[in-house]
Amino acid sequence: MAWTPLHVKTHRTIRSRHLFERNQHLLVAVSGGQDSLCLIKILLDLQPKWGWYVSIAHCDHRWRPDSQANAQHIENLAKNWGISFYLETVETQEREAIQTEAAAREWRYKVLSKIAQQHNYQYVVTGHTASDRAETLIYNLIRGTGADGLQALTWRRPLVDGIMLVRPLLEITRTETGQFCEDFQLPIWEDSTNQDLKYARNRIRQELLPYLCENFNPKVESALAQTAELLQAEVEYLEKAAQELREEAMSKEEDAEKGKHGDAVNLSTILSVSECQSVPVSSFSLPLKLNRHVLQKAPLALQRRVMRQVLQQILPISPSFEQIEKLTALITAPNKSQTDPFPGGATARVESDWIWIRGYL
Incomplete structure (x- = not known):
């Protein structure tokens, strides 16, 4: 034919x-x-x-x-x-x-x-x-x-x-x-x-x-x-760039922070990026932290994607635009700024150079 x-x-x-x-x-x-x-x-x-x-x-x-x-x-x-x-x-x-x-x-x-x-x-x-x-x-x-x-x-x-x-x-x-x-x-x-x-x-x-x-x-x-x-x-490129930025922000630890708040979970040292996305929320523990200096150097588009990726891992439902914006705002917020609880009970707070996310999943 x-x-x-x-x-x-x-x-x-x-x-x-x-x-x-x-x-x-x-x-x-x-x-x-x-x-x-x-x-x-x-x-x-x-x-x-x-x-x-x-x-x-x-x-x-x-x-x-x-x-x-x-x-x-x-x-x-x-x-x-x-x-x-x-x-x-x-x-x-x-x-x-x-x-x-x-x-x-x-x-x-x-x-x-x-x-x-x-x-x-x-x-x-x-x-x-x-x-x-x-x-x-x-x-x-x-x-x-x-x-x-x-x-x-x-x-x-x-x-x-x-x-x-x-x-x-x-x-x-x-x-x-x-x-x-x-x-x-x-x-x-x-x-x-x-x-x-x-x-x-x-x-x-x-x-x-x-x-x-x-x-x-x-x-x-x-x-x-x-x-x-x-x-x-473009989405594939931005998502990959955000994953790399997230890994960097979660791995920049300072000696002065160690032991101060307990052991922060660094997801990038536990799992690869692709594995993180497929593991159930219940497999992760709080608290976890993000380095603000690393995130502040990035464009807003990547900042939002990093925060969305984090929320996708810790929330029981898909994050909304408002929830992503709430977490993104902490990148430049004054020290001690804090969010109200996210679904599931987790909250985020600025402590010096870090955004700490604590609570319950």
Whole structure:
């Protein structure tokens, strides 16, 4: 079969971004919509070139009366293509817990990870597109977020140990996947919930993006997706620089401080940065301290990232902008300045050249 421009584009993306290795096992999440059908068709067509073992997984939330028929439709496609099919259906007792988009997404990734682990797949592959990336950027911007939220939907990220989540279509728009499905007569199963305007993402997709496209930029989806791509590289750089600054600030100990307040926990001497981020909060102890002189030399952007990283390790919930600002302000605050308690009971206080964080986790 002759490759289309989408085949060529996806092949080049996979190769240039090192998304997959050859001869790997790929578990492709297929909902039945145009994006996931486009994805599975392209991967199957590229399979002889790469030597992959490709299979389909479908997650049934049981949100719609036709969900079982949808699952059967996808299983029939898998049989026609001669590939393995895995189905996960939400249990009755779980249905109440996954009524929001965020909860449903978390459930999907959990069950996809389980399938991949049980059947030795190295990759879970999803059909997120440039259009999804644009919607996510707008959605997070409206809710209020920094660069990290705006660059969401990355090409690759770890799901669980040994399994990578990959999104090969992030440079392809929904218009392109729709045309691809039409050209190859792929049987799309329309999801009625995608038309329900009670969901914010559907309002962005159905109302806001078409308005922006008509009145501001006909290629707004691609432009926003490119912005997310630029932000991704910048966020990775800033996060690494902040980790290095945090390690330096936590390792600058003075002899006069030793023994004065007990043994301060220096996380950078216990674990590597990557290990710190994956260890449960309960594994850390307070107090811990940060050298203000080290932090004062850094730009505000890095100061905030250091404080966010610290709060991510000691708080039971994700830190808010206000909490990060509260801790960042201590870098230049007068001696003896102190915060009110953070969630979980920890407080931060300036003592000479140091910010001490004490309390309970």
